[in-house]
Amino acid sequence: MERVEPEEFSRRVSAKIGDLATDVEVKYGHVWAKVDPARIVDVVSALKTAPDLACGYLTFLAGVDWQEEGFEVVVTVYSVTNENTVILSVSLGADATMPTLTGVFRSAEWHEREAHEMFGINFDGHPNPEKLYLPEDFEGHPLRKDFRLASRVFKPWPGAKDPSEAAGGGRA
Amino acid sequence: MSSLIPTTDRWLSEARLSGDGTLRTEEMVLNIGPQHPATHGVLRVVVTLDGEKIVEAKPVIGYMHRGHEKLFEQRDFRQITNLCSRMDWLSGINNEIPASLAVERLMEIEVPRRATFLRVIMAEINRILNHLMFTGSFGLELGATTPVMYAFRERELLQSAMEMATGGRLHFGFIRPGGLKEDVPRGFVDLALRGIRQLQRAIPDYEDLLIGNEIFKARTVGVGLLDPDLAVEYGVSGPILRASGVPYDVRKAEPYLNYNEFDFNIPVGLHGDSFDRYWVLIQEMKESAKIVEQALMGLPSGSHIGQVPKRLTVPKGAIWAKAENPLGELGYYIVSDGDSRPYRMKARTPSFSNISVVPHMLRGAYVPDMVAVLGSMFFVVGDIDR
Numbered sequence: 001m002e003r004v005e006p007e008e009f010s011r012r013v014s015a016k017i018g019d020l021a022t023d024v025e026v027k028y029g030h031v032w033a034k035v036d037p038a039r040i041v042d043v044v045s046a047l048k049t050a051p052d053l054a055c056g057y058l059t060f061l062a063g064v065d066w067q068e069e070g071f072e073v074v075v076t077v078y079s080v081t082n083e084n085t086v087i088l089s090v091s092l093g094a095d096a097t098m099p100t101l102t103g104v105f106r107s108a109e110w111h112e113r114e115a116h117e118m119f120g121i122n123f124d125g126h127p128n129p130e131k132l133y134l135p136e137d138f139e140g141h142p143l144r145k146d147f148r149l150a151s152r153v154f155k156p157w158p159g160a161k162d163p164s165e166a167a168g169g170g171r172a
Numbered sequence: 173m174s175s176l177i178p179t180t181d182r183w184l185s186e187a188r189l190s191g192d193g194t195l196r197t198e199e200m201v202l203n204i205g206p207q208h209p210a211t212h213g214v215l216r217v218v219v220t221l222d223g224e225k226i227v228e229a230k231p232v233i234g235y236m237h238r239g240h241e242k243l244f245e246q247r248d249f250r251q252i253t254n255l256c257s258r259m260d261w262l263s264g265i266n267n268e269i270p271a272s273l274a275v276e277r278l279m280e281i282e283v284p285r286r287a288t289f290l291r292v293i294m295a296e297i298n299r300i301l302n303h304l305m306f307t308g309s310f311g312l313e314l315g316a317t318t319p320v321m322y323a324f325r326e327r328e329l330l331q332s333a334m335e336m337a338t339g340g341r342l343h344f345g346f347i348r349p350g351g352l353k354e355d356v357p358r359g360f361v362d363l364a365l366r367g368i369r370q371l372q373r374a375i376p377d378y379e380d381l382l383i384g385n386e387i388f389k390a391r392t393v394g395v396g397l398l399d400p401d402l403a404v405e406y407g408v409s410g411p412i413l414r415a416s417g418v419p420y421d422v423r424k425a426e427p428y429l430n431y432n433e434f435d436f437n438i439p440v441g442l443h444g445d446s447f448d449r450y451w452v453l454i455q456e457m458k459e460s461a462k463i464v465e466q467a468l469m470g471l472p473s474g475s476h477i478g479q480v481p482k483r484l485t486v487p488k489g490a491i492w493a494k495a496e497n498p499l500g501e502l503g504y505y506i507v508s509d510g511d512s513r514p515y516r517m518k519a520r521t522p523s524f525s526n527i528s529v530v531p532h533m534l535r536g537a538y539v540p541d542m543v544a545v546l547g548s549m550f551f552v553v554g555d556i557d558r
Contacts (some may be wrong), residue, residue: 003425028277028491029426057420058407058525059494062518064507074505074518076492080404080418083425087492107406110528118241133234133557142242149242 351477410500416444
């Protein structure tokens with residue numbers, strides 16, 4: 001396996017998906033790009049199937065709650081042959097919905113179920129949108145910012161404070 | 173008289189009269205776990221059986237979910253070390269390293285060379301401790317009780333070396349952004365080296381005990397085949413991926429710390445069966461021992477921690493930092509909003525992806541093989557559930 005320089009890999013990515021993605025850049029040795037939810041399936045499948053990219057390894061898929069600005073889904077794929085990572089950022093609209101990637105990566109099933117239960121993000125066309133970690137009757141989406149950690153409700157430590165300044169603070 | 177004793181023919185014809193000649197069969201659903209010795213913790217597998225054959229297997233996870241990602245958001249970057257140490261409880265140091273790497277890269281902190289060397293030494297000792305645990309437990313699951321005794325004997329010296337330096341035997345909490353909590357005490361190098369030498373003398377015994385064992389081979393060769401393409405699609409990593417013939421190791425593919433200064437190989441399997449996975453595990457211990465030896469010999473003097481501000485405020489931005497955990501690729505995706513706590517911290521744990529491929533491996537397998545397959549997937553439930 002020969003590692004392709006991230007800058008060179010970034011050029012290849014731009015050449016392949018340049019018209020589908022924006023802000024393709026190299027940061028900390030990885031290729032980053034922003035993608036529209038409507039185009040994410042095409043982008044991911046292009047990254048996976050293009051022979052000079054071969055990003056066939058789904059590293060992870062995760063949600064981020066940006067509160068008023070909505071949700072973001074981060075999809076990271078890796079190329080085992082070229083030894084490069086592409087991190088795609090998808091900003092979702094008010095409906096917090098994006099198409100499922102299970103058609104491209106079967107392995108996206110678990111990742112999407114996790115993002116669904118933790119953030120309430122919907123993946124259109126997901127074959128099995130059940131809860132993954134949480135019990136079936138669990139209410140709410142724990143990783144959303146408005147979901148407060150129970151122990152922090154009555155003891156806001158460390159909060160905005162430096163831990164060393166906390167007087168008589170308990171632990172969560 | 174003879175007519176009273178039914179002959180086989182007559183018996184058959186009478187039996188045919190009372191039945192329709194076909195035996196009705198149906199599939200059965202069997203719950204394995206959450207508490208089952210073959211699942212190392214609380215993994216539950218719901219299997220649908222047709223006789224002895226597995227038609228479908230569905231892992232049910234979440235019994236050990238502790239909400240690490242939510243808790244990360246409530247802790248400052250120094251405290252996080254102690255939390256992520258508990259995700260994969262067999263390899264604390266390896267869990268802590270990428271979290272520190274991410275903070276160091278975002279804050280542009282320089283880590284002293286001595287600290288980098290010590291991190292490599294401890295990460296590799298931790299890898300050996302993890303691998304020894306699975307060497308023992310896999311044998312145990314297949315009915316061989318000797319290897320686990322050997323493995324725990326060899327663990328002891330290395331475990332003592334780690335305890336001497338960190339004070340812990342399981343959750344070390346020793347890595348800090350910028351370096352280490354403190355320098356290692358006098359005697360650490362000798363003790364660690366003694367542990368490594370003892371391991372190197374013992375590994376041939378392990379190989380004789382199981383790898384050369386006929387019963388072990390009968391249980392594992394050709395069992396639980398994992399196709400390399402499927403493994404890559406599922407994000408399988410670590411010894412399991414390499415046993416399927418894909419030489420992906422973060423230490424070589426994207427060298428962190430100073431792994432590029434050491435001489436070591438990446439053992440790769442040929443067939444991707446349970447036997448190859450176990451073989452890779454043993455070979456990796458040899459390579460880790462080589463790294464520890466080289467690092468202990470070349471350990472420079474100097475400080476154990478770099479210039480770190482009293483209050484860690486990480487600049488705005490996002491970063492993805494990964495490392496080779498003993499079980500595979502472990503990484504953190506950290507979003508910082510400029511505070512001393514992460515805005516979002518996603519943990520990408522190896523066992524999660526490794527276990528997600530299990531339904532494909534168990535389809536069509538026999539029930540007794542399930543133990544040989546699950547046991548060779550080398551997972552820690554805390555690492556799946558986080």
